[in-house]
Amino acid sequence: MLYRVEGIVIRSMDYGEGNKIVTLLTNTNGKVGVLIRGAKKVKSKHGSLSQPFTYGEFVYFRTSGLGTLNHGEIIESHHLLREQLDKTAYAAYIVELTDRALQDDEVGNYHFEQLKACLSAFEEGKDLQIVAHLYEMRMLDSAGYAPELDQCVHCGNVVGPFRLSPYAGGVLCSRCTGKDPFAMLLSEGAYKLLRLFRRMDMRRLGQIQVRPETKEELKVCMRKLMDTHMSLQLKSRNFLDQLDKLSPPE
Template sequence: MMNKWEGIVLRTMPYGETNKIVTILTKEAGKLTAMARGAKKPASRLSSITQLFVYGSFLLRTGKGMGSLEQGEPIDSMRHIREDLEATAYASYIVELIDRLTEDGQRSSGIFNLLFEALHAINEGYDPEAIALFVEWKMLPVAGIHPVLHQCASCGSVEGEFAFSFKEIGFLCHRCFHIDPYIVRITPAQLKLIRTFATVPITQVGSLTLKKSTKQFMKKLVRQVYDEQVGLRLKSRSFLDQLDRTPSLLPPKEKPAESDE
């Protein structure tokens, strides 16, 4: 059966001397894996369409077993992501996270739209570290984790001072701090930011610029949830950790005005 679907390339793997196995997240049919014959040849008509991050239109032959990529037309090659080391690193982390948390054939327009919005934002020059945080928080429910962020996870209160609890996986109000001796105190601005990451679409946020310390704090929270509750280990995260330890690996950039509001 032949189908034409829009999709984004999540992963490629060489197969033999000239072929690639390509994993594509499609809008219509979920995640699919297909053989792209001859795609490793520079002159192949499938060469450009089987690059990581490419958003395109794919003609796939499907049936029993692995499908076959017959034709493809790039819609957006995500050129900036490919040319910028930091953008590449965070985009690689995002696609690996989504790839690992989705099953083949699992249809979800929400996940596809999240990936498209995230890559498009990074490609447009938005802070890739902040965009990755949006994806991390929004993918928690897909991983089976539903943090309580709209009220106290214990008593249901929506007023007072709040902290984040890894035990309750969500917010605790000051009346319930005793439930978890290892709570992480958060400011009202941090609480608002966590809710923004988890609930507000990337397209509705605009240009969000955050202090490095704020991003590191938010990253520590959400990744500890993944580590403790999901047990997910991603290869791309190791490189991001290396960039954090050695920022000199990145070329200097003009810094925008930072704000946590």
């Protein structure tokens, strides 16, 4: 059967001497593996469609298992995401997270639109870390692990200050902090941003200015949430951590 989809390349690997297999996150068919014949050849007309982060239209034939590309057109190459190291690192993390966190039958148009918006935000120069945290929250939400941030998860109290308890699945008020001695005290700025992340669609993100100390707090919070509920070993995240160590302080 012949399929025509919009898709984003979330993984690309060599296959044989001149071919590549790409994994696409599509707008209608979930995650799909497609063989692009001759993609590694210099004069290949479809080689650019196999590049990571590429957003395009893909026409492929598939009966079962792997599809085979018949035709394709690039809609947005996202070449800046492959040319600037920091953007490459964040984009690689986001697509690996997407590939690992979403099962084929879980993916719908919403996930496709969120990823498309995330990569566009990276390319537009929005704060890479903040964009990534917002996308992480979308992944937690999709998996059913988005934290409860409007009230204490133990007693329902809506009055702060709150501590974040990834293990409890949200925030604990001052009366319930004994339920998790490792719960993290949240500054007002970090708490407000986490609540914003909890509700915001990636497509609505504007420019957000966040103080360095608040960004560091957010990173710790999101890392704890991701590790507690998703528990994914991602090579791209390790590279991000190494990049952070080499970056000069703001």
